[in-house]
Amino acid sequence: MSAMAASARAADVPGAGTPLFRPRRQVSAPVSSFAATLAARGRAPAPSRAEVQSKPVAVTTRRSHLAAEKGAATSAASSPRRMASPSQGAGSGSAYDGLFFEMAERYGVDPTLVAAVARAESGYRRDAVSSAGAKGLMQLMDPTARALRVTDSFDPAQNVDGGTRFLKTLLDRFGSTDLALAAYNAGPGAVARFGGIPPYAETQTFVRRVRDFQREIQGRQTGEVNS
Secondary structure: OOHHHHHHHHOOOOOOOOOOOOOOOOOOOOOOOOOOOOHHHOOOOOOOHHHHHHOOOOOOOHHHHHHHHHHHHHHHHHOOOOOOOOOOOOOOOOOOHHHHHHHHHHHOOOHHHHHHHHHHHHOOOOOOEOOOOOEOOOOEOHHHHHHOOOOOOOOHHHHHHHHHHHHHHHHHHHOOHHHHHHHHHHOHHHHHHHOOOOOOHHHHHHHHHHHHHHHHHHHHHHHHHHO
16 A cells, blocks of 8 residues: 555544554465354353443243243344354354354354454464554554554454454444445545545455455355255
Protein backbone atom coordinates (compact mmCIF):
# COMPACT_ATOMS: atom_id res chain seq x y z
CA MET A 1 0.00 0.00 0.00
CA SER A 2 1.19 3.52 -0.68
CA ALA A 3 2.52 5.78 2.08
CA MET A 4 -0.51 8.04 1.57
CA ALA A 5 -2.91 5.13 2.16
CA ALA A 6 -1.03 3.97 5.24
CA SER A 7 -1.07 7.50 6.64
CA ALA A 8 -4.81 7.80 6.00
CA ARG A 9 -5.46 4.52 7.72
CA ALA A 10 -3.47 5.67 10.75
CA ALA A 11 -5.85 8.57 11.21
CA ASP A 12 -8.69 6.12 11.86
CA VAL A 13 -7.40 5.34 15.36
CA PRO A 14 -8.30 8.22 17.70
CA GLY A 15 -5.25 9.17 19.75
CA ALA A 16 -3.21 6.22 18.60
CA GLY A 17 -1.35 7.72 15.67
CA THR A 18 -0.85 4.22 14.38
CA PRO A 19 -2.97 2.31 11.83
CA LEU A 20 -5.26 -0.40 13.07
CA PHE A 21 -3.84 -2.81 10.58
CA ARG A 22 -0.77 -2.14 8.47
CA PRO A 23 0.09 -3.68 5.10
CA ARG A 24 1.56 -7.10 5.46
CA ARG A 25 2.11 -10.27 3.53
CA GLN A 26 -0.76 -12.64 3.93
CA VAL A 27 0.06 -16.21 4.77
CA SER A 28 -2.02 -19.13 3.58
CA ALA A 29 -2.18 -22.56 5.07
CA PRO A 30 -3.86 -25.71 3.73
CA VAL A 31 -7.12 -26.70 5.28
CA SER A 32 -6.93 -30.03 7.15
CA SER A 33 -9.65 -32.21 8.64
CA PHE A 34 -12.24 -30.86 11.04
CA ALA A 35 -10.92 -30.30 14.57
CA ALA A 36 -12.98 -31.27 17.60
CA THR A 37 -14.63 -28.28 19.18
CA LEU A 38 -15.91 -27.31 22.58
CA ALA A 39 -19.31 -26.96 21.05
CA ALA A 40 -19.13 -30.56 19.73
CA ARG A 41 -19.08 -31.71 23.34
CA GLY A 42 -22.22 -29.74 24.02
CA ARG A 43 -20.56 -26.85 25.83
CA ALA A 44 -21.97 -23.38 25.27
CA PRO A 45 -19.64 -20.33 25.28
CA ALA A 46 -18.99 -19.14 28.81
CA PRO A 47 -21.02 -16.00 29.60
CA SER A 48 -19.20 -12.84 30.64
CA ARG A 49 -19.34 -11.60 34.22
CA ALA A 50 -21.64 -8.77 33.13
CA GLU A 51 -23.99 -11.26 31.47
CA VAL A 52 -24.08 -13.44 34.59
CA GLN A 53 -24.72 -10.49 36.89
CA SER A 54 -27.46 -9.05 34.67
CA LYS A 55 -29.52 -12.25 34.53
CA PRO A 56 -32.14 -12.87 37.25
CA VAL A 57 -31.89 -16.06 39.25
CA ALA A 58 -34.67 -18.51 38.44
CA VAL A 59 -35.72 -21.82 39.94
CA THR A 60 -35.95 -24.42 37.18
CA THR A 61 -38.01 -27.59 37.47
CA ARG A 62 -37.08 -30.85 35.77
CA ARG A 63 -39.97 -30.44 33.32
CA SER A 64 -39.09 -26.84 32.35
CA HIS A 65 -35.43 -27.83 31.98
CA LEU A 66 -36.31 -30.58 29.51
CA ALA A 67 -38.62 -28.22 27.63
CA ALA A 68 -35.85 -25.65 27.36
CA GLU A 69 -33.46 -28.26 25.99
CA LYS A 70 -36.03 -29.33 23.40
CA GLY A 71 -36.62 -25.71 22.37
CA ALA A 72 -32.88 -25.07 22.03
CA ALA A 73 -32.47 -28.13 19.82
CA THR A 74 -35.33 -27.02 17.58
CA SER A 75 -33.89 -23.50 17.33
CA ALA A 76 -30.43 -24.80 16.39
CA ALA A 77 -31.88 -27.03 13.68
CA SER A 78 -33.83 -24.20 12.06
CA SER A 79 -31.24 -21.41 12.39
CA PRO A 80 -29.36 -19.89 9.41
CA ARG A 81 -25.82 -20.76 8.32
CA ARG A 82 -24.33 -18.11 10.61
CA MET A 83 -25.46 -20.13 13.60
CA ALA A 84 -23.67 -23.28 12.52
CA SER A 85 -24.29 -26.63 14.17
CA PRO A 86 -22.18 -27.04 17.32
CA SER A 87 -21.00 -30.42 16.02
CA GLN A 88 -19.32 -28.61 13.13
CA GLY A 89 -17.71 -25.65 14.80
CA ALA A 90 -16.65 -22.99 12.31
CA GLY A 91 -15.70 -25.63 9.76
CA SER A 92 -12.21 -24.21 9.25
CA GLY A 93 -10.43 -27.52 9.74
CA SER A 94 -7.83 -25.76 11.91
CA ALA A 95 -6.86 -26.45 15.50
CA TYR A 96 -8.73 -23.26 16.45
CA ASP A 97 -12.04 -24.24 14.89
CA GLY A 98 -13.85 -24.33 18.23
CA LEU A 99 -12.43 -20.94 19.18
CA PHE A 100 -13.61 -19.34 15.94
CA PHE A 101 -17.08 -20.77 16.50
CA GLU A 102 -17.22 -19.65 20.15
CA MET A 103 -16.21 -16.06 19.47
CA ALA A 104 -18.42 -15.80 16.40
CA GLU A 105 -21.43 -16.95 18.40
CA ARG A 106 -20.55 -14.62 21.26
CA TYR A 107 -20.55 -11.52 19.05
CA GLY A 108 -23.07 -12.52 16.39
CA VAL A 109 -20.70 -12.98 13.45
CA ASP A 110 -20.69 -15.75 10.85
CA PRO A 111 -18.13 -18.28 12.17
CA THR A 112 -17.00 -19.10 8.64
CA LEU A 113 -16.12 -15.42 8.16
CA VAL A 114 -14.06 -15.30 11.36
CA ALA A 115 -12.20 -18.45 10.32
CA ALA A 116 -11.62 -17.09 6.81
CA VAL A 117 -10.18 -13.82 8.13
CA ALA A 118 -7.81 -15.73 10.41
CA ARG A 119 -6.69 -17.90 7.51
CA ALA A 120 -6.07 -14.92 5.23
CA GLU A 121 -4.32 -12.96 7.95
CA SER A 122 -2.08 -15.53 9.60
CA GLY A 123 -2.57 -18.93 7.99
CA TYR A 124 -3.97 -20.06 11.38
CA ARG A 125 -0.60 -19.42 13.06
CA ARG A 126 -0.90 -18.11 16.60
CA ASP A 127 2.72 -16.89 16.55
CA ALA A 128 2.54 -15.11 13.18
CA VAL A 129 4.19 -11.67 13.07
CA SER A 130 4.07 -9.49 9.96
CA SER A 131 6.85 -7.18 8.82
CA ALA A 132 4.70 -4.29 10.08
CA GLY A 133 4.38 -5.83 13.54
CA ALA A 134 0.86 -7.27 13.34
CA LYS A 135 0.58 -10.28 15.63
CA GLY A 136 -1.35 -13.47 16.14
CA LEU A 137 -4.14 -15.31 14.41
CA MET A 138 -6.05 -12.27 13.19
CA GLN A 139 -2.98 -10.00 13.01
CA LEU A 140 -3.59 -7.26 15.56
CA MET A 141 -1.32 -4.24 15.68
CA ASP A 142 -0.24 -3.26 19.21
CA PRO A 143 -2.36 -0.05 19.36
CA THR A 144 -5.38 -2.01 18.15
CA ALA A 145 -4.77 -4.72 20.72
CA ARG A 146 -4.60 -2.14 23.50
CA ALA A 147 -7.81 -0.50 22.32
CA LEU A 148 -9.49 -3.91 22.34
CA ARG A 149 -8.06 -4.71 25.80
CA VAL A 150 -6.01 -7.57 24.41
CA THR A 151 -2.99 -7.94 26.69
CA ASP A 152 -1.33 -10.82 24.84
CA SER A 153 -1.77 -10.95 21.08
CA PHE A 154 -0.19 -14.40 20.96
CA ASP A 155 -2.91 -15.80 23.21
CA PRO A 156 -5.35 -17.27 20.66
CA ALA A 157 -8.42 -16.69 22.84
CA GLN A 158 -7.62 -13.02 23.46
CA ASN A 159 -6.57 -12.39 19.88
CA VAL A 160 -9.61 -13.95 18.23
CA ASP A 161 -11.91 -12.35 20.79
CA GLY A 162 -10.51 -8.91 19.99
CA GLY A 163 -10.39 -9.46 16.24
CA THR A 164 -13.96 -10.74 16.15
CA ARG A 165 -15.23 -7.80 18.21
CA PHE A 166 -13.54 -5.38 15.83
CA LEU A 167 -14.93 -7.20 12.81
CA LYS A 168 -18.42 -7.01 14.33
CA THR A 169 -18.16 -3.22 14.75
CA LEU A 170 -17.20 -2.89 11.08
CA LEU A 171 -20.06 -5.13 9.94
CA ASP A 172 -22.50 -3.04 11.96
CA ARG A 173 -21.06 0.23 10.70
CA PHE A 174 -20.91 -0.53 6.99
CA GLY A 175 -23.69 -3.12 6.68
CA SER A 176 -21.67 -5.06 4.11
CA THR A 177 -19.26 -7.96 4.51
CA ASP A 178 -17.00 -6.76 1.70
CA LEU A 179 -16.82 -3.22 3.08
CA ALA A 180 -16.19 -4.54 6.59
CA LEU A 181 -13.32 -6.65 5.28
CA ALA A 182 -11.89 -3.68 3.40
CA ALA A 183 -12.07 -1.63 6.59
CA TYR A 184 -10.41 -4.42 8.56
CA ASN A 185 -7.48 -4.19 6.17
CA ALA A 186 -7.32 -0.52 5.17
CA GLY A 187 -9.13 1.17 8.04
CA PRO A 188 -12.75 2.37 8.29
CA GLY A 189 -11.76 5.93 7.37
CA ALA A 190 -10.45 4.82 3.99
CA VAL A 191 -13.68 2.97 3.21
CA ALA A 192 -15.72 6.00 4.24
CA ARG A 193 -13.64 8.40 2.15
CA PHE A 194 -13.86 6.30 -1.00
CA GLY A 195 -17.47 5.30 -0.43
CA GLY A 196 -16.53 1.65 -1.00
CA ILE A 197 -13.53 -0.64 -1.19
CA PRO A 198 -10.44 1.59 -1.50
CA PRO A 199 -8.42 1.32 -4.72
CA TYR A 200 -5.54 -0.35 -2.91
CA ALA A 201 -4.30 -3.57 -4.49
CA GLU A 202 -3.58 -5.14 -1.11
CA THR A 203 -7.04 -4.36 0.23
CA GLN A 204 -8.84 -5.59 -2.88
CA THR A 205 -6.81 -8.80 -2.83
CA PHE A 206 -7.52 -9.27 0.87
CA VAL A 207 -11.28 -8.99 0.38
CA ARG A 208 -11.21 -11.52 -2.47
CA ARG A 209 -9.05 -13.97 -0.51
CA VAL A 210 -11.25 -13.89 2.56
CA ARG A 211 -14.41 -14.40 0.53
CA ASP A 212 -12.81 -17.27 -1.39
CA PHE A 213 -11.68 -18.90 1.85
CA GLN A 214 -15.13 -18.43 3.35
CA ARG A 215 -16.81 -20.15 0.40
CA GLU A 216 -14.32 -23.00 0.68
CA ILE A 217 -15.02 -23.40 4.40
CA GLN A 218 -18.77 -23.30 3.81
CA GLY A 219 -18.39 -25.96 1.14
CA ARG A 220 -16.47 -28.20 3.53
CA GLN A 221 -19.09 -27.58 6.19
CA THR A 222 -21.91 -28.53 3.83
CA GLY A 223 -20.04 -31.65 2.76
CA GLU A 224 -19.59 -32.68 6.37
CA VAL A 225 -23.30 -32.26 7.03
CA ASN A 226 -24.22 -34.36 4.01
CA SER A 227 -21.69 -37.10 4.69
